[in-house]
Amino acid sequence: MRFNPKRLAPFLPLVVAAGLMPPAYAQTDTYPDRPITVVVGYPPGGSTDLTGRAVADQLSKKLGVPVVVENVGGAGGAIGAHKVSRAAPDGYTLLLGANNEIAINRLISASVKYSYKDFTPVGLVASTPMVLVASTQSGIKTVDQFVGTVKSRPGKYMYGSSGVGTALHLAAEMAKQQAGLFMSHIPYRGVGPLTTDLYGGTVDFGVYVLSSGLSHIRSGKVVALGVTEKKRSAVAPEIAPLADHPALSNLDISVWFALMAPPNLPEAITTRLRKALAEVLQTPDFRKKMEDAGSTVAPLNVDMGKFLVEETAKYQKIVDFANIKE
Template sequence: MSTHILRRTLIACGAAMLAAGPAFADEASSYPNKPVTIVVGYPAGGSTDLVGRLVANEIEKHLGQTVVIENLGGAGGAIGAQKVVNAKPDGYTLLVGANNEIAIANQINQSIKYKITDFTPIGVVAAQPMVLVASAKAGVKNTAEFVAAVKANPAKFSYGSSGVGTALHLAGEMMKDQGKINMQHVPYRGVPALTNDVLGNNIEYGVFVLSSGLPLIKAGKVTAIGTTEAKRYAATPDIPALAETAEFKNVDINSWFAMMGPAGMPAPVVAKIKAALDKTMAAPEFRKKMEDAGVQVMDSNIDAGKYINGEIGKYKQIIDAAKIEL
């Protein structure tokens, strides 16, 4: 390309950017002037859907616009996440997603092409521990009995999760690695199938998010062995943390939920959404509904990008050690 042509091209590109700039700025300054869609990558009724709907119900008060939920299930949340990645980065299509589709799926499934850099992190909304439970078939009542039984019978017992590469699966593999125990992993197609087999005594152990496992524990249908965060969960003080024991002292993993947008969102739009999300997370009614569901609202001052990148590194260690892939 000649110098003359290159110069004309650069001038033309610059003119186009200048022409688009005011329109882009006007669009950002008037945000939001139409309904906002929050995509949830799961069918209605699950924990991510619950968080997404509670966020939508509250945040629309602070955005001054209708906020609607679009459930787009499939591929463990990845289909919904991909839609948001592909959306126009104008703030009208957002994701309320879990660590499964945001930070884990693309590490184990080569068919998932999006990366964390394809999102704009807005805020980490909430988190809850997972809980290891024992079925009646297992016949154990606490961590000491669990460890003794499993170590005495290597590879004899199994634990179930809601699927390969889910946070529940990674929690189970972290327990196995930290505790030097040998159990078989049985992946299920979602929590309902896992629940049926645990209650039916077809499998000895199961890993659940606390909000799914707690009703079973309270009803006496399963025995809680321990939760998976570093400290005992405030909402369930009677359930010990696995990390309270010597065998599992380094077990620290949870299930978290974050609001994300497509990469390239204008900073003023991100700031408006973040301000509305902060007010949502501070609202007493919102916090109570989340806590009643067994989910803890996070500190709104957490830097979502840094937090998620730290979690990605943690998951990579588990995935590599356990050789998890799809």
Template sequence: MRLRRAFSLYLAVAACGLAWTASGPASAQVAPYPNKPITLVVAYPPGGSTDLTGRALGVELSHRLGVPVVIENLGGAGGAIGAQKVANAAPDGYTLLVGANNEVAINKLINAAVRYEAKDFTPIGLIASQPLVLVAAPTAGVKNTGEFLALLKKNPGKYSYGSSGVGTSLHLAGEMVKQRGGVFMTHVPYRGVAPLTSDLLGGNIDFGVFVLSSALPHIRSGKLVALGTTEAKRSAITPDLPALSESPSLKDLDIGVWFVLMGPAKLPEAVQARLTTALNETLQSPDFRKKMEATSSTVPTSAVDVNKFLAAETAKYKNIVKFANIKE
């Protein structure tokens, strides 16, 4: 009798234990997102436009999500190393990417060694965009787009333009000018903006393509001549600078630098929705918009279908890469 009573007590205790075990993990699984720090990967070294955008975004997301947002700079391979880390991360919303043109849409087109694809990410939203600008050295002797095109058509192959590297959006912008304008100039890749600027100021190269924020101080000082910005319309940041598309020969030219927030593929819908809400609130923040304006970037004023946007941008780059036969 005592044995039977003891065994019954054991079964009751065991049942309670099983019930607690079953409810414990379930409670943990339904804990609201987020409940721990988020890592925001920036696939470039500190100080560049992507890094500045990521840091400004990180502050806003932390405020809205209620957890720390830690910036991890993971540069290398044109942004591919940082992007690959996010593609490989667990789809739980705790590892995100502030991505730009190269690592998101261009790298795979020019480098077969890049292992990730668009399907390896969950796009959350467009953060901001910034035009590029085509500039001339004072020694080139041109002051506007018309004079630039006339000079190149009269002297095919004589002139060169520089960018910050093969396959960058700056390189593709230069090739787009050649494609749309029916002109030819030799591309000279530089290891960054600093040596390109030095050669332009010294008259060692004729033309260059820059991110607007990098060239603006030299344009305003009169050391470089701005021929035009590269987006379809003039930038609200520099309404005094014409867009290259204002020239009839370049009317369809539209290319710039943009930044998107992305997570790994198969991000849960609830997590994606939470991040989308936080990003949309950030884009409406006057403080955030002011920070972006200080870097010559423009924040979207209305909703952007990020999937359609990325598909259109990738198709555009594919066309330019094929035209210029760009490979790494």
């Protein structure tokens, strides 16, 4: 039988309408109607994972669907972040990331093929300060001693962090830049090896996330010199900010966590997620969990566009000063 185009005429309006319909993932009127995945770019157990699980638990209650955490570790969080930056913009794949994978990694590694611009920001979740510590064998007990001693003997002292280009590495380099110090960086594969060398005096100073360092500080195994945020932490108010010292008055850097979605997320879904996250941030159970972990819950309605631009510019200055490249 020959094809007769006239037979299609009654159906042409339907064909045209189907062609104009947006892809299935762009339908927003029923969102969400199935489980949501929150990708965390690190193995279970760390501060990013803890924050991600706390957010997922509360988001599930606010959105009425299961919200599950998927740990996609590797490359300092970049593998998980890259996965989300390439995911369908349907609101069912999200990233709970820290400043490392969202804003820093791209500045130090040409192999990272995404930037913070490759996400739709949902919102800032929380932040936690870092803390500069000294080995008890160094004999240094105050920030003033630290600045004076290191400055008087350039190149003699070493500090450790959890790796090249991490927020902890950048915090120490920011202190070096502001106070005019010269000391060598020793990257470690985690808190455990760094702690061992601090205890033994192999390395003079170290930078911890505050929650990771508190047990060592309070046991007297290392000496806390100061936190890296300008304000005192509610979990350890006895530790003064490094910025209280005149040579470090502009030092203000933290580890922060944000909820991000793939680019081009429909506005209706973005609005739904932002509303749900705002409700999460005000939930007493969530706030207590964050505070117990040494984190401060983010204020509502942070302008994430402005925040990410300013944070990335701050990190770029440190990276350029320290010539950090991988």
